[in-house]
Amino acid sequence: MSHDQVCPESTPTFGELGVPKPLLEELTTAGLTTPFPIQQATIPDALAGRDVLGCGRTGSGKTLAFGIPALARIGGGQARSRAPRALVLVPTRELAYQVRDAVLPYAQAMRVRVGDVVGGSSYSRQFNQLNRGVELLVATPGRLSDLIAQGACTLDDVRLAVLDEADQMCDLGFLPQVTELLDQIGSQAQTMLFSATLDGDVDTLVRSYLRDPVTHSVDPPVSQVATMDHHILKALPRDKDQMITEIAARQGRTLLFVRSKHRADTLSEHLVQSGVPAASLHGGKSQSVRTRTLEKFRQGRIQTLVATDVAARGIHVDGIDLVVNVDLPGSHKDYLHRGGRTARAGQSGRVVTIVTPRQRRQARRLLGDAGVTATAHLVNPGDRLLSEVTGAQEPSYIPWVEPPEPKPERTRGQRSRGGRPPHRHAGGRGRPAHRGSRSNPPASGRPRRSGTSGHPQRGG
Structure with missing residues (x-):
């Protein structure tokens, strides 16, 4: 393992870090011109294909620290059906959705398709998106292992793997599933691991799966x-x-x-x-x-x-x-x-x-x-x-009633959701436009449901 890298005193721009032009334009549009310390430290090494070990607390900007290099390295290539080219493993469903949403505009700039595989969500939707092919897949370990066992996904084509919040994944008991998934990825794939702490099981992951990683501990605990x-x-x-x-x-x-x-x-x-x-x-x-x-x-x-x-x-x-x-x-x-x-x-x-x-x-x-x-x-x-x-203060002691959610504004000529009569056939009764639905998909191609992947407390 190489020594910690020292950040330069002057803060470089994203362009000086080597970020491709389409991503630079999207960063500028989002108002992001100055990289956070974890980003300025890790992005150059990640873009160069090095294995990276990033130690920093949550909220330090790690998502773009691995998201930008991942998109840059897989951009321009198209994934095969059920075979993503980059994988991001996270401990919880909420974090998976936040990572997905954070990288999505940048992925669109690079013409990279992003998918998510998490417990508690529709199997049929995840099966269908994998079948169509996604280049970057954000997943919780439990559900991904489940879908791989059903033949809905393979990790043979993964060229870059990211473990985000690795310490939390280990704390939640995901270490056996994480190691099983990493074992299915080729030994030549680039690996990045981000964690707030680097002890215990996280150290085991580092020693087993990262090759001569460049270590950056730029954000304090x-x-x-x-x-x-x-x-x-x-x-x-x-x-x-x-x-x-x-x-x-x-x-x-x-x-x-x-x-x-x-x-x-x-x-x-x-x-x-x-x-x-x-x-x-x-x-x-x-x-x-x-x-x-x-x-x-x-x-x-x-x-x-x-x-x-x-x-x-x-x-x-x-x-x-x-x-x-x-x-x-x-x-x-x-x-x-x-x-x-x-x-x-x-x-x-x-x-x-x-x-x-x-x-x-x-x-x-x-x-x-x-x-x-x-x-x-x-x-x-x-x-x-x-x-x-x-900042404590005396409450009103009048029970709070949640106000209704604001309705989206309609443009002129746009019908309200309920203003159009249902489609009717000869018998005069409403009929749905499609026989299949997310809650009741067609029988063909529907994967079986495992009894363990949807554990509510483990997010997988």
């Missing part, structure tokens, strides 16, 4: 981010729920972490009844509900999100300026992953941990393992100090 500060709020058990309610009623996007799905649901319902626009996010909810909830949070229609650790691994929403550990995380890694939802891409953020007297020793040990220095405060509900640290 979350505990050392200068724009993030950490606080411990000491509270009595009887006051904890009231404090949480006042914190959730603050202005701005707030992310509350709890340990269980039941706790997430009951707390979000309590907040709604107290007048706070809130919702819960956990692995027990369907993918469509999780996607809609995240979009509402991103749009600001929900100001507080109550999430479990597993579901939150896919939360990549800019503008979250407060993360609250309602329940203590299970490990220092979970603390760092939770904190990584704020202070993204140079923005400022704050992480607050609420502890009762019996939890103080455990909290000190956990934050010490995470390398975090936190300021401790003894607070009560309604305190000025609580408001100064978190």
Whole structure:
């Protein structure tokens, strides 16, 4: 493994990094002219075909750090049916969709087709897109393994593989599936691995699958981010729920972490009844509900999100300026992953941990393992100090009712969705335009469903 590369003092442009012209034009259109440190460090080596090991926290700009080189290296070639030419493995469904959406405009500029393969989504849709052929495939390990077993996909043509958030994939138990997938890729394929930490199972992946990688550790771990500060709020058990309610009623996007799905649901319902626009996010909810909830949070229609650790691994929403550990995380890694939802891409953020007297020793040990220095405060509900640290305020206590989603504006001459009468045959009854549908596709070509790939908490 080569030594860490030192970034030059002056920041180069994307053009100076060697990015092809079609991608440069798209970057300029998107208003991106100055690369983030992880991008300026890794893109030249990735474009040159080197294996790359990138260490950086979430929100540091890693998606384009691997997305731009991947598109540049496979652009101009066409994939065979069921045989992608580049593969991006991610731990969760939400992250898969965000990676797909982030690279899509650049892929269109390079005439590269992008597909996604994730658990909780339609088998028939994924089977059909693979059958048509995609050059870049974004996938969760469980569903991809499932489709390969059914003959719907092969990795024989993969020339570039990316492991994004590798530490989270290992933490979620995906290591056996990831290694099985990498074993199916030719030894000459280029491999890039991005992770917030490089210990344990991640180190095993690096040593087994990366050839003389260039290592770039250009973004500090979350505990050392200068724009993030950490606080411990000491509270009595009887006051904890009231404090949480006042914190959730603050202005701005707030992310509350709890340990269980039941706790997430009951707390979000309590907040709604107290007048706070809130919702819960956990692995027990369907993918469509999780996607809609995240979009509402991103749009600001929900100001507080109550999430479990597993579901939150896919939360990549800019503008979250407060993360609250309602329940203590299970490990220092979970603390760092939770904190990584704020202070993204140079923005400022704050992480607050609420502890009762019996939890103080455990909290000190956990934050010490995470390398975090936190300021401790003894607070009560309604305190000025609580408001100064978190922005807490008194909620309205009038139950919040979610307003209906805004209807899209119609141009002149455009019919409303329900304004056109259904097609009728001789019997006079409505008939669907197509006999097949996504929920009930034709029998031919429909892959069988595995009983393990759609595990709600593993995103695969």
